[in-house]
Amino acid sequence: MAFNNVEPYDNGTYLVRSLKQPSVCHMVDMNEYDGFGECSCEWFVCNMAPKLKKGIKPFRVCRHLKAVKGYIRLQQCRHH
Ligand SMILES: [Zn+2]
Secondary structure (H helix, E strand, C coil): CCCCCCEECCEEEEEEECCCCCCCCEECCCCHHHHHCCECCCHHHHHHHHHCCCCCCCCCCCCCHHHHHHHHHHHHHHHH
């Protein structure tokens, strides 16, 4: 399964486990930035957050956010 490293946490937040370091977990909050989502990883904090704060949608999205979006899409397919 492609998205089994994503765990729903609480009210729009998800935990994404690192594939390389299973002990490392990133928190993704899909309520942030008008539903664009926020991640706790270094890539997001350094490269994406500054753009989002200026209202720019970053071209490159971190792996965690992508994984959560894929996971959500998968859940919606199952429920409809
Ligand atoms: Zn991330």
